[in-house]
Amino acid sequence: MFKKQQGATLIVVLLILIAITTIGALAIRSSTTQLQLITSAQAQQLMIQNSDAALFQFETPSDLERNMALNGMFGFLKAEEDSGKELVFCYKAGDTQFFDLTKASLIHxxxxxxxxxxxSELGFCKIDGGYFSTHRKTVMTQVAIKAADMSEAAAFQHMQIGTDAETAKIDPAQLFTVVATTIFPDVGKSVSDSSIADCFKNHFNAIPDAKAASLQSEITDESSEDKKNEIRLAKLTVSQCLIDLGVPTHTQVATYSLMQNIGK
Known part of the structure; x- marks a missing residue:
């Protein structure tokens, strides 16, 4: 006499296996998400540190005299014909000298x-071993210096206190804007090296509000799509271009007031 096989045990085992598989998949997904969050946080911290390191170089008192020379970071931009231009260079780990005019570029x-x-074009950062800011070749920082737009400066904010520049026969105080843009190209979605290079070399790092408004006023209802696209690209900064590509980016902006002091 044959007994009917109900198969209850097999069904229970299958349900347990499904439950274990589901729990395992969820655990793996959770671990991957946490790893991505940690990696993103670490990348952001490293980018901040490299931007800080670049800006700290501007505040080294021993280098100020050299930086004010005609071939220095600030001295080169003091000329009237260079007003509004950006002096650009890549902050490289292998360079023994922070700034070298022969390895700088100019945007105008x-x-x-x-x-x-x-x-030259040597100042623009490229996804190449020699252009990274660290020896581990993880981040790169492009630095831009320009004479600050005085229309946006607070009245008398940058002037020597209690000193008449004309009477004292000293150079008037000058404001300079420094932009440090750092990227972590290996984090985020895949982006071609040429696209990143185009962002670094074909856009201003900082655009004064007055210039942005002037560009916007060029667009009218009769403007062609080509004209609108040309203005849009002109207004696009390096930082925004990289962000639009999906490249992890950190930008720091600092303003320096350089002035002569009279000692008795």
Whole structure:
């Protein structure tokens, strides 16, 4: 006499296996998410540290005299014909000297277009071993210096206190804006090296509000799509260009007031 096989045990075992598989998959997904969060936080911290390191170099008293020379970071931009231009260079780990004019580039306006044909192209960061800011080749920082837009400065904010520059026969105080843009190219979605290079060399790092408003006023209802796109690209900063690509980016902006003091 044959007994009917109910198969209850097999069903229970299958349900247990399904439950174990589901729990395992959820655990793996949770671990992956946590790892991504940790990696992103570490990348952000490293980018902040590298931007800080670049800006600290500007505050070294022993280098101020050299930086004010005609071929220095600030001295080069003091000339009237260089007003509004950005002096750009890549902060490299292997360089023994923080700034070298022979390895710098210049960005300026040609009408409403951005032009980068001043000096050489060695100042623009590239996804290449020699352009990274750390020996581990994880982050890179591009630095830009320009004379600050005085229309946006607070009245008398940068002037020597209690001193008449003309009477004292000293150079008037000058404001400079420094932008340090750091990226972590290996984190985030895949982006071509050429796209990152285009952001670094074809856009201004900082655009004064007055210039941005002037560009915007060029757009009218009759403007062609090509004209609108040209203005849009002109207004796009390096930082925003990289962000639009999905490249992890950190930007720090500092303003320095350089002035002569009279000692008795």
């Amino acid at each position: 306006w040609d009408g409403n277009k951005v032009t980068n044909n001043g000096l």
